[in-house]
Amino acid sequence: MTLRPEALAAILLLAVITYGCRIGGVLVASRYDRAGRARAAFDAIPAAVLTAVIAPMVLTTGWPETIAAGLTALAAWRLPLLATVALGVAAVVLLRAGL
Amino acid sequence: MPLIHLAGQRSAGPREAVAGLRAMLPVAIAAVPIGLLFGALCAGKGLSVTESGLMSILVFAGGAQFAAVELWTWPVSLATLAISTLLINARLGLMSASLLPKLRHLSRRQRLLACALITDETWALAEQRALAQPISPAYWYAQGLLLLTVWSGTTMLGASLGALLGAPERIGADFVFTALFIGLIAGFWRGPATGWTIAASGAVAALVHLTLGSPWHIMAGAAAGMLAGYLAALRPAALA
Numbered sequence: 001m002t003l004r005p006e007a008l009a010a011i012l013l014l015a016v017i018t019y020g021c022r023i024g025g026v027l028v029a030s031r032y033d034r035a036g037r038a039r040a041a042f043d044a045i046p047a048a049v050l051t052a053v054i055a056p057m058v059l060t061t062g063w064p065e066t067i068a069a070g071l072t073a074l075a076a077w078r079l080p081l082l083a084t085v086a087l088g089v090a091a092v093v094l095l096r097a098g099l
Numbered sequence: 100m101p102l103i104h105l106a107g108q109r110s111a112g113p114r115e116a117v118a119g120l121r122a123m124l125p126v127a128i129a130a131v132p133i134g135l136l137f138g139a140l141c142a143g144k145g146l147s148v149t150e151s152g153l154m155s156i157l158v159f160a161g162g163a164q165f166a167a168v169e170l171w172t173w174p175v176s177l178a179t180l181a182i183s184t185l186l187i188n189a190r191l192g193l194m195s196a197s198l199l200p201k202l203r204h205l206s207r208r209q210r211l212l213a214c215a216l217i218t219d220e221t222w223a224l225a226e227q228r229a230l231a232q233p234i235s236p237a238y239w240y241a242q243g244l245l246l247l248t249v250w251s252g253t254t255m256l257g258a259s260l261g262a263l264l265g266a267p268e269r270i271g272a273d274f275v276f277t278a279l280f281i282g283l284i285a286g287f288w289r290g291p292a293t294g295w296t297i298a299a300s301g302a303v304a305a306l307v308h309l310t311l312g313s314p315w316h317i318m319a320g321a322a323a324g325m326l327a328g329y330l331a332a333l334r335p336a337a338l339a
Binding site: 001002003004006007008009010011012013014015017018019021022023024025026038039040041042043044045046047048049050051052053054055056057058059060065068069072073076077080081082084085087088089090092093096 | 196274285292326
């Protein structure tokens with residue numbers, strides 16, 4: 001049960017900042033107009049954000065990661081989520097091993 | 100008829116909770132190796148099991164936590180950790196802006212509480228459900244608390260096992276996060292406009308990551324993807 005004040009302070013700081021980010025949208029949401037082209041931009045948020053998070057791993061790490069990501073995307077077309085993840089991880093392990 | 104209607108409403112809570120748990124289950128299973136990996140990295144930086152677990156419970160944001168443990172030094176540099184966390188998690192504000200109008204029947208105070216469980220995964224599942232029906236509080240809290248439990252539990256297990264787990268690359272554990280996100284993104288496919296969004300976000304995020312570095316690529320990619328979605332709606336015939 002080691003809990004040092006220095007680590008606790010950092011963890012609390014990160015938690016407060018993260019929660020602040022989470023409630024930030026409350027202010028925007030109350031004025032959010034779900035109409036027209038603004039709606040198209042908002043509808044693009046999920047795919048845009050999730051893609052940006054993984055883009056470095058997919059595009060700038062190496063060929064095994066890029067090819068495995070492509071195979072994962074193909075799998076996602078037909079397979080359930082967990083099978084997609086399993087196939088993607090198996091692909092990256094095999095490709096890294098120099099298959 | 101009114102009686103049947105009331106009975107239907109009464110049973111909706113548990114049914115909604117089960118639906119939330121079922122939707123989250125595959126994501127929660129995929130989160131197991133990610134949590135173990137995160138815990139092991141924490142142990143490698145000298146964080147205790149308690150400290151690692153507390154971070155996963157209170158922060159509950161995988162990407163920012165991985166960045167934080169990567170940047171972690173003793174003595175702790177609060178400013179570095181704060182800036183990294185702010186940049187990586189700014190997207191959570193975009194998520195709540197999009198999600199909160201779909202959380203019906205919640206007062207303003209209840210919405211602030213619901214925000215505590217916004218993560219990439221909980222939000223992605225809720226947005227997918229919102230395409231077909233409103234999101235109930237029972238659905239939201241069931242799926243969110245399941246992920247929080249698995250995430251913090253596996254973090255503590257990973258921190259106590261520590262180096263015993265070995266190099267994560269060897270078993271592809273570092274790719275689980277990426278594969279999980281690809282699966283989630285596929286759930287948002289709505290035709291060619293989504294393709295433009297993904298292409299713009301991926302290209303810009305990769306370029307910014309190579310030039311400015313992490314974590315700037317997240318906001319840059321998100322902005323580019325939103326712009327692409329906006330432009331695709333401007334001229335649907337030309338781009339479709």
